[in-house]
Amino acid sequence: VRTPAAVPWVCATLCLATVSGAQQPPETANSYEIWAELVPGEHRLDGRERLVWTNTSEDTVTDMWFHLYWNAFKNSSSVVNRQIARRNAFGEEGYLHPPIDVGDDDWGWTEVTRIATADGDDLTGTITFGDDPGGDQTIMRIELPRPLSPGEAVKLHIDFQSRVPRNAMRSGRQNDNYMMMQWYPKPGVYQTGRGWVAHRHYPYGEFFADFADFTVHFTVPSNFVVGATGREVARREDPESGTTRYTYSQRAVHDFAWTADTRYLRVEREFVPSEHITEDRYREVARILRLPVEEVRLRPVLMTLLIQKEHRHLIDRHFEGMADAIAYYGLWYGPYPYDVVTMVDPPFGSNAGGMEYPTLFTVGTSLLPGINKRPHGLIAHEFGHNYWQGVVANDEFSHPWMDEALDKYSDGKMYEALYGPLVYELHVGGLPVSRYTRDITWYVRDYYRAAVSLVTTLDPVDQPASRFCSSFSYYANTYARGTIVLHTLERIVGADTMHRILRTYQMRHRYRHVTPDDFFATVNEVSGRDLSWFFEVALRSTATFDYGIAAVAAAPAGAPRGVFGTGAGRHTVTAAEVDEADAAADERHAYLVKVRRYGDASIGGDVALEVRAVFSSGQEQSQMWDGRGRWAELRFEGDSPLDHVVIDPDRILLLDVNLTNNSRTFEPSRAGVLRWMNRVLAAVQNALLLVPAAV
Amino acid sequence: MTAWITFKAAIADVTRRPYPVLWLWIGNLLIALAVTAPFYALADAGLSHSLVGRRLLGSFDVTWLMDGAATSMNTIPMATPLAAAAALGYLLLSTFLTGGSLAHLADRDRHRTTAAVFFSDSGRLFPPLSRLLVLALVGYGLALGALALLLDAALSPWTGDPLTEWAGLIAGGVKALVLLLAFSILSMVFDYARVTMVLDDDARAVRSLGRGLAFVRRNFGAAWLLYLLCAAVFGAAALLYLEVYRVLPDDAVALIAVAFIFHQLFVAARCGIRLVFFASEIGLVQARR
Numbered sequence: 001v002r003t004p005a006a007v008p009w010v011c012a013t014l015c016l017a018t019v020s021g022a023q024q025p026p027e028t029a030n031s032y033e034i035w036a037e038l039v040p041g042e043h044r045l046d047g048r049e050r051l052v053w054t055n056t057s058e059d060t061v062t063d064m065w066f067h068l069y070w071n072a073f074k075n076s077s078s079v080v081n082r083q084i085a086r087r088n089a090f091g092e093e094g095y096l097h098p099p100i101d102v103g104d105d106d107w108g109w110t111e112v113t114r115i116a117t118a119d120g121d122d123l124t125g126t127i128t129f130g131d132d133p134g135g136d137q138t139i140m141r142i143e144l145p146r147p148l149s150p151g152e153a154v155k156l157h158i159d160f161q162s163r164v165p166r167n168a169m170r171s172g173r174q175n176d177n178y179m180m181m182q183w184y185p186k187p188g189v190y191q192t193g194r195g196w197v198a199h200r201h202y203p204y205g206e207f208f209a210d211f212a213d214f215t216v217h218f219t220v221p222s223n224f225v226v227g228a229t230g231r232e233v234a235r236r237e238d239p240e241s242g243t244t245r246y247t248y249s250q251r252a253v254h255d256f257a258w259t260a261d262t263r264y265l266r267v268e269r270e271f272v273p274s275e276h277i278t279e280d281r282y283r284e285v286a287r288i289l290r291l292p293v294e295e296v297r298l299r300p301v302l303m304t305l306l307i308q309k310e311h312r313h314l315i316d317r318h319f320e321g322m323a324d325a326i327a328y329y330g331l332w333y334g335p336y337p338y339d340v341v342t343m344v345d346p347p348f349g350s351n352a353g354g355m356e357y358p359t360l361f362t363v364g365t366s367l368l369p370g371i372n373k374r375p376h377g378l379i380a381h382e383f384g385h386n387y388w389q390g391v392v393a394n395d396e397f398s399h400p401w402m403d404e405a406l407d408k409y410s411d412g413k414m415y416e417a418l419y420g421p422l423v424y425e426l427h428v429g430g431l432p433v434s435r436y437t438r439d440i441t442w443y444v445r446d447y448y449r450a451a452v453s454l455v456t457t458l459d460p461v462d463q464p465a466s467r468f469c470s471s472f473s474y475y476a477n478t479y480a481r482g483t484i485v486l487h488t489l490e491r492i493v494g495a496d497t498m499h500r501i502l503r504t505y506q507m508r509h510r511y512r513h514v515t516p517d518d519f520f521a522t523v524n525e526v527s528g529r530d531l532s533w534f535f536e537v538a539l540r541s542t543a544t545f546d547y548g549i550a551a552v553a554a555a556p557a558g559a560p561r562g563v564f565g566t567g568a569g570r571h572t573v574t575a576a577e578v579d580e581a582d583a584a585a586d587e588r589h590a591y592l593v594k595v596r597r598y599g600d601a602s603i604g605g606d607v608a609l610e611v612r613a614v615f616s617s618g619q620e621q622s623q624m625w626d627g628r629g630r631w632a633e634l635r636f637e638g639d640s641p642l643d644h645v646v647i648d649p650d651r652i653l654l655l656d657v658n659l660t661n662n663s664r665t666f667e668p669s670r671a672g673v674l675r676w677m678n679r680v681l682a683a684v685q686n687a688l689l690l691v692p693a694a695v
Numbered sequence: 696m697t698a699w700i701t702f703k704a705a706i707a708d709v710t711r712r713p714y715p716v717l718w719l720w721i722g723n724l725l726i727a728l729a730v731t732a733p734f735y736a737l738a739d740a741g742l743s744h745s746l747v748g749r750r751l752l753g754s755f756d757v758t759w760l761m762d763g764a765a766t767s768m769n770t771i772p773m774a775t776p777l778a779a780a781a782a783l784g785y786l787l788l789s790t791f792l793t794g795g796s797l798a799h800l801a802d803r804d805r806h807r808t809t810a811a812v813f814f815s816d817s818g819r820l821f822p823p824l825s826r827l828l829v830l831a832l833v834g835y836g837l838a839l840g841a842l843a844l845l846l847d848a849a850l851s852p853w854t855g856d857p858l859t860e861w862a863g864l865i866a867g868g869v870k871a872l873v874l875l876l877a878f879s880i881l882s883m884v885f886d887y888a889r890v891t892m893v894l895d896d897d898a899r900a901v902r903s904l905g906r907g908l909a910f911v912r913r914n915f916g917a918a919w920l921l922y923l924l925c926a927a928v929f930g931a932a933a934l935l936y937l938e939v940y941r942v943l944p945d946d947a948v949a950l951i952a953v954a955f956i957f958h959q960l961f962v963a964a965r966c967g968i969r970l971v972f973f974a975s976e977i978g979l980v981q982a983r984r
Contacts (some may be wrong), residue, residue: 175858263858310859348860367860436937442757450761454768644746660762663746670743671948672751677735678951682958685727689965691782692789693882
C-alpha cells in the first residue's frame with residue numbers, strides 16, 4: 001500500500017530546479033497512469049487510473065478527497081447549476097455558460113465503479129460525496145484502510161465510467177468534437193493543519209491540485225485527430241476495431257486534458273529562439289532583470305496547433321501569436337518550463353474557446369478576425385496561464401485574481417509592447433468597417449479602468465470565486481480591477497522593478513502552491529519597500545481611490561491695508577502703498593489650489609501624490625501631498641499666468657476611478673469637446689434620417 | 696428603360712426645385728441638436744476645465760469616456776427613452792414635412808413654393824399620412840417579424856448545432872438578404888401609397904395602401920429598379936462621405952467648422968436623395984397610369 005518516504009528527495013529536486021533555474025520540470029511525488037477509451041456513438045468514456053499519491057504534509061492522513069467535475073453536469077441540482085440558475089434569475093445569462101439548458105440526453109457524469117489499493121483493499125464502499133443539500137457529487141471522499149504518515153504514499157487503482165456531457169463549461173462534446181477537460185478522478189490538495197482542500201465545481205475557479213507525473217493512454221476511433229497535455233510518446237492503431245491508442249506523457253503538471261475531433265487540422269512547428277530573439281535583446285532583458293545572459297536564454301518548444309478546417313487561413317496567425325507569447329513570457333518571467341505546447345481551436349458554438357490547461361489551451365477564433373491582432377491576445381493569455389497557475393499554482397478557487405489578474409496584466413503588457421494600442425472595431429452586419437474608426441484607439445487597461453469604478457464597492461478583489469456579488473463583479477474584480485492593481489503597483493515601484501518582481505516570484509515558486517502572502521513578500525523584498533498598505537486597500541477592501549483638483553483660484557490680491565502695530569509702532573498702510581504692492585504682486589502670478597480626496601481609499605506608506613502647476617510660460621512647479629486627509633490647500637506662484645494644475649500627473653495611481661477630475665485648467669478649453677460633439681451630432685443626424693426611410 | 700428615364704427626370708426636377716430640402720435639413724438639425732445638447736452640456740461640464748478635454752483635440756482619449764460611462768452608469772437606461780422620443784418626434788416631423796414635399800413634387804408646374812404654401816400642404820396632408828404611418832408601423836412589424844421567425848425556423852438545422860462557422864455565417868447572410876428584399880418591397884408599397892394619396896388627393900389611408908400595393912404588383916420590375924437606382928445613389932454618396940470624413944482633419948477650431956459644414960452638406964444631400972426617391976416614384980406613377 002505504501003512506499004517509503006519520498007518527500008525529502010522531492011523537496012531536494014524542486015529546490016535544485018528552482019535555484020539553478022533549470023528548465024526541465026522536476027519529477028514529482030505523485031503520478032498518474034490512466035487508460036481511457038472513448039466510445040463516441042454512446043458518448044461514453046471508460047477509464048482505469050493508477051494513482052500514486054504522496055502525503056507531503058506534516059499531518060497523518062486518514063481519508064482522501066477527489067474531484068469528479070463532470071458530475072456538475074449530471075443534473076440541475078449540482079452546485080454549479082444551482083448557482084447559475086440563481087444568477088440567471090438576476091439576469092446574468094450573458095456571463096455564464098448555460099449547462100442546465102440541455103436536452104435529456106445531454107447530461108454527463110463520472111462514476112467511480114471501483115477504487116482499491118494496489119494491495120487489493122477495496123475502498124468502493126467508503127465512497128461518499130460530502131453533505132451538499134442538493135446532492136452535488138463533484139467531490140468524492142474515500143477512507144484509507146490505514147492512516148498515511150507524512151512522507152508515505154498510497155497506490156490506488158480506480159475504475160471509472162463517464163458519460164461525456166454536451167459542451168458545458170468548456171468540457172464535453174459537440175457533434176464529433178470532444179473536449180476532455182476535468183475528466184478523471186483527481187485528488188484535491190492536502191495542506192498541513194488545514195486538511196483537504198477540494199472545492200466543489202463552481203462556475204469559476206476550477207484548478208487546485210498537486211503536481212504529478214502523467215502517462216495517459218486514450219483510445220479513440222482512428223478517424224479522430226487528437227491533442228493532449230504533454231508529448232505523444234506512443235501510438236498504436238488497431239485496424240480490426242478501427243481505433244487508435246495514443247499515449248501522452250508529461251512530468252510536473254497538476255492537470256491533464258485532451259481533445260479529439262474528426263475535423264481538426266493538426267499542424268506542428270518549432271519555436272526556435274534565435275529566430276525571434278536577438279543577442280541584443282537577451283542582453284537588454286538580462287540587464288533589466290540583473291541576471292546573467294545565460295539565465296534568460298530560451299530553448300526550443302514544439303508548438304502544435306489543432307485548428308478547425310474553415311480556419312486554415314489563420315494558421316500563420318496562430319503560430320505568430322504563439323511564438324510571440326513564448327518569447328515574451330519566456331524572456332521576462334522565465335523560460336517556458338515544458339518543451340511542448342498545444343493550441344486548440346474548438347468548434348464554432350462550443351463555448352470552449354479560451355481556457356487553459358497545462359501545456360494545452362483552447363483559443364477560439366473567427367473567420368473574420370478583424371484588424372486588431374487576433375487571436376494573439378487570447379493566445380498570450382491562455383498560454384500565459386502556464387506561468388500563472390500552471391507552474392506557480394495558486395488555489396484558483398480561493399484566490400482567483402492570483403492567476404487571472406497576473407496573466408491579464410502580463411498579456412496586456414505583451415500586447416502593448418508588441419502590437420500597440422487596440423483600434424476600435426466597428427462591425428455592420430458582421431462585417432468589419434473599422435476603416436472609418438481607426439483614430440479611436442486604446443489599451444486594454446483603459447477599459448479595465450472603467451470596471452474598477454463599477455465594482456470596487458461591490459467586492460474586494462481577493463476573495464473566493466463563489467463569494468462575488470455577481471458574475472460581473474467576479475470578472476470585473478478578478479480580471480479588470482486586479483489588473484489595474486498590478487498596473488498601479490508597476491507605476492509605484494517602476495517598470496524594471498516590476499519585471500524583477502514577477503521574474504523572482506515566478507522562478508522562486510515554480511511547481512509550488514502559492515498564496516497571496518507569497519506574492520506580497522516577493523514584492524516587498526524585491527522593491528525594498530513595505531507595500532502591505534497597498535495590498536490591503538487595493539485587494540482586500542471595497543474603498544475607491546479618487547483624488548482630484550477641486551478648485552483653482554487666483555490668490556487674493558491686495559496687500560494688507562489699514563492700521564497696524566501699537567503704541568509708537570502704530571502705522572497706517574495707505575491705499576497708494578497698497579496699489580504699489582499690488583502691482584508687484586501681479587507679476588508674481590499667485591494661485592491657490594484646493595485638492596481633494598473624494599474616494600474613501602487613501603494612499604499610504606512612503607507614497608505621496610505630486611501636485612504640479614504648469615504656467616503659460618512652460619514653467620512647472622510641483623508639491624507633494626500625502627493624500628491622507630480629505631483635502632488640502634496649496635499655493636503656487638509662477639512667472640506667468642497659470643495654465644493648469646494636475647494631481648498625479650504621471651497617472652501612477654491608475655486605480656483612481658476618475659482621472660478626468662485630476663486636472664483643472666485655469667481657462668476653459670472647449671475645442672476638444674466641440675470636435676467630438678460635432679461628430680456625435682453628425683452621427684445622430686444620419687441616424688435620424690434612417691427613421692423615416694425605414695417606414 | 697422607363698425607370699432610368701424617370702430617375703433622370705426626378706434628379707433634374709429636384710435639382711431644379713430643391714426648396715423642400717431646406718426644411719427637411721432644418722428639421723433634422725433641430726431635432727439632432729435637441730438630442731445632443733444634454734450630452735454636450737455634460738461633456739462640457741466635465742471636460743472643459745480638464746486636461747483630458749484638451750487632449751480630445753489631438754486624439755481620442757478613452758479615459759473620459761470610461762470615467763463618464765462609469766459615473767453615469769445609472770443614467771444610461773434613460774438614453775433608451777430619450778432615443779425613442781427623439782425617433783418618434785422626428786418621425787412625426789418627417790411625416791409632416793413629407794406632405795409638403797410630395798405636394799411640391801407632384802405639382803410639376805409649380806416653380807417656387809413659398810413657406811406658407813409648403814406648410815399649408817404639410818398640415819393638410821399630415822392627418823392622412825399619419826394614418827398611413829400607423830399602418831406602416833404595424834405592417835413592418837408584423838411582416839418583418841413574422842418573416843424573421845419563419846427564417847429562424849427554416850435555418851435552424853444549420854444554425855442550431857453548426858459543424859462549422861460558415862453555416863452560421865451563411866445562414867445569417869441569407870436571412871439578412873431575404874429581410875432586406877422584404878423590406879425593400881414593403882418600403883415601395885408604403886411609398887407608392889403615399890404618392891397615390893397625394894396624386895389622387897384621397898385621404899383614405901387603407902384605400903391608398905391598396906392602390907400602392909396594386910401599383911407595385913403591376914409594375915414590380917420598374918418600381919424595384921427605380922428603388923435600386925435610388926439606393927445605389929445613396930450608397931455611393933454615403934461611401935464618398937465616409938471616405939472624405941476619414942481623411943478630413945478636425946483638430947483645430949477652424950477645421951471643426953469646416954467639418955461641421957461638410958457634415959451638414961451630406962445631411963442635406965441625403966434629404967435631396969429622399970426627394971429624388973419621391974420624385975421618381977411620382978414620375979413612375981404618372982407615366983404608368
